[in-house]
Amino acid sequence: MFVCIFLIETVSMIYLHNKVVHSRINQELESLKSRGNSHRDVLEISYDNSTLHHIGLMESHTDTDVVITNTKGDILLSSEKVNSGMKKILKKDLTQVPRKGLIxxxxxxxxRYIATVTPFNSDKVNEGYVYMFKNTGDVEDLISQLNKHFLFATLLLLFFMLITIYFLSKALTRPLITMKEATTKLSKGNFSVSVPVRSKDELGELAQSIQSLANELNYLKKERNEFLASISHELRTPLTYIKGYADIARRKDLDIPERTQYLEIIHEESKRLNSLLDELFNIARMDVNTFTISKETVPLSSFLQSVYEKVLPAFTNKNIQLNLECKDNLFMDIDPSRFEQVLLNLLDNALKYSNEYTVTTIKATESIGSISISIIDQGVGIPRADIPHVFDRLYRVEKSRARATGGFGLGLSIVKQLVEVQGGTISVKSSIEQGTCFTIIFKEKKNEDSSSS
Structure with a gap:
C-alpha cells in the first residue's frame, strides 16, 4: 500500500512540478512581452531621444534588459551592454512579427536569456523593434525557490502519509491477525473461538463468516459426539440382549420351550439390530449422493388411496379413525416407492403417539403453484423446545431411549432427506396434548392431458 501510494504521489508531484514550472516560465515570457508592448506604445506616441533615454533608464533599475533597434538592425538603445548572448538573439530573422509581440x-x-520582440512604427521613418531580455540565471533562481517549496511539500506529505499508512495498516492488520489466530485454532480442532465483528465492510463480513464457520463446526462436533454416543447406546442394547440370552440358551439343563423363547428374543433383537444398520446405511448413502431417485408423474389421489388402505388396518386395530382428503385432479413428480416410505414413516409416528378414539388425517391441498400433503394427528404432541430438532439424527423427544417408546431417532431424519432430494420441503407444527401436523410441499405438476382437453 505504501509503495503504491508513494508511486502515485511521486508521479503526481513530478507532473504538478512540471506544470507549475512551465506556467511560471510562460508568465515571465508574457510579462516580458507586455513590457515590450508598453515601450512600443510610448515610442509610437512620442519618438525622440529623451523617450529612448527614459525607457533605458527604467529598465536599468529592473531585472530585465531592453534593446531597441531600427529595421536595419542598428542598435538605437540598450539598457545594458550588449553581450554575445544578446547578439545571438538580435541576429535572428524577423520577417513577420505580430503587433502584439513575439516570443x-x-x-x-x-x-543565457529568454527574450521577446515587439515591432513599433511611430512614422514612416522611425520604425524598428523593441527587444526584451531576462537573464535565465534569475529564472533559475526562481525555479530553485519553487523546487524548495515542492521538496518541503513532498517531505511533509510523505511524513503524513507514513503516519496514515501506519495507523491504517494497524487498523487493517489487527482484525486480520485476530482472524488468522482464530483460523489456526479451528485447524487444530478448537471450534470454541470468538471473532469480534468491528465493522460492516468486507473485513467485518469475513469475520462474521469465520465466526459462523466456527459455530457450525462446533455444532457439528457436538452433534458427532452425540451421534456416536447414541449409536453406541442403540447398538449396545440389542447386542447385550443377544449375548445374554445366547448364554442362557446354551445351558444344557434348559428345556425346549424356554430355549425356544430365548431364541425368539435373540431373533427379534437381531431384526432390530439389522433395522438400525439398514437405516444407518440409507443415511450414509444419502450423504454421499448414491441414493437413487426415480421420479415419475403420479396421480396423487390414487397414490394416497393405496397408502391409506395399507395402513388402515393398523389404525382400526388401535381404534383410531383415519381420514383421507384429496381431490382427483392433482399430479406430482415423485419417486413413488421413496415417497411411500416417507408417508408410512409419518403415519407410523402418528399411530405410535396417538391415543385411542382420536382422529388422524391425510390431507392434500392445492395452492398457487404448489401442492401440500399434511399428516395431522391428535396425539400427545411435541414440546416446543424439541420441535427444531425433530429432524436431527438420533434425536428423540423421549430422552430415556426406552425400548417401548419408539425407534432409533433416525426415521424423521431420513424422511427429511427423502423429501428434499425429491425437490420438496417438510415442516412440523405441534402442541402438547393437541396433536402434531407434518406438512410436505412440492411444486405442482400439471396434468397435460387434462389441461389440453
Missing amino acids: IQSSWKEE
Whole structure:
C-alpha cells in the first residue's frame, strides 16, 4: 500500500512540478512581452531621444534588459551592454512579427536569456523593434525557490502519509491477525473461538463468516459426539440382549420351550439390530449422493388411496379413525416407492403417539403453484423446545431411549432427506396434548392431458 501510494504521489508531484514550472516560465515570457508592448506604445506616441533615454533608464533599475533597434538592425538603445548572448538573439530573422509581440527565445535551461520582440512604427521613418531580455540565471533562481517549496511539500506529505499508512495498516492488520489466530485454532480442532465483528465492510463480513464457520463446526462436533454416543447406546442394547440370552440358551439343563423363547428374543433383537444398520446405511448413502431417485408423474389421489388402505388396518386395530382428503385432479413428480416410505414413516409416528378414539388425517391441498400433503394427528404432541430438532439424527423427544417408546431417532431424519432430494420441503407444527401436523410441499405438476382437453 505504501509503495503504491508513494508511486502515485511521486508521479503526481513530478507532473504538478512540471506544470507549475512551465506556467511560471510562460508568465515571465508574457510579462516580458507586455513590457515590450508598453515601450512600443510610448515610442509610437512620442519618438525622440529623451523617450529612448527614459525607457533605458527604467529598465536599468529592473531585472530585465531592453534593446531597441531600427529595421536595419542598428542598435538605437540598450539598457545594458550588449553581450554575445544578446547578439545571438538580435541576429535572428524577423520577417513577420505580430503587433502584439513575439516570443523569440523560451529555452531557459539551455540559453543565457529568454527574450521577446515587439515591432513599433511611430512614422514612416522611425520604425524598428523593441527587444526584451531576462537573464535565465534569475529564472533559475526562481525555479530553485519553487523546487524548495515542492521538496518541503513532498517531505511533509510523505511524513503524513507514513503516519496514515501506519495507523491504517494497524487498523487493517489487527482484525486480520485476530482472524488468522482464530483460523489456526479451528485447524487444530478448537471450534470454541470468538471473532469480534468491528465493522460492516468486507473485513467485518469475513469475520462474521469465520465466526459462523466456527459455530457450525462446533455444532457439528457436538452433534458427532452425540451421534456416536447414541449409536453406541442403540447398538449396545440389542447386542447385550443377544449375548445374554445366547448364554442362557446354551445351558444344557434348559428345556425346549424356554430355549425356544430365548431364541425368539435373540431373533427379534437381531431384526432390530439389522433395522438400525439398514437405516444407518440409507443415511450414509444419502450423504454421499448414491441414493437413487426415480421420479415419475403420479396421480396423487390414487397414490394416497393405496397408502391409506395399507395402513388402515393398523389404525382400526388401535381404534383410531383415519381420514383421507384429496381431490382427483392433482399430479406430482415423485419417486413413488421413496415417497411411500416417507408417508408410512409419518403415519407410523402418528399411530405410535396417538391415543385411542382420536382422529388422524391425510390431507392434500392445492395452492398457487404448489401442492401440500399434511399428516395431522391428535396425539400427545411435541414440546416446543424439541420441535427444531425433530429432524436431527438420533434425536428423540423421549430422552430415556426406552425400548417401548419408539425407534432409533433416525426415521424423521431420513424422511427429511427423502423429501428434499425429491425437490420438496417438510415442516412440523405441534402442541402438547393437541396433536402434531407434518406438512410436505412440492411444486405442482400439471396434468397435460387434462389441461389440453
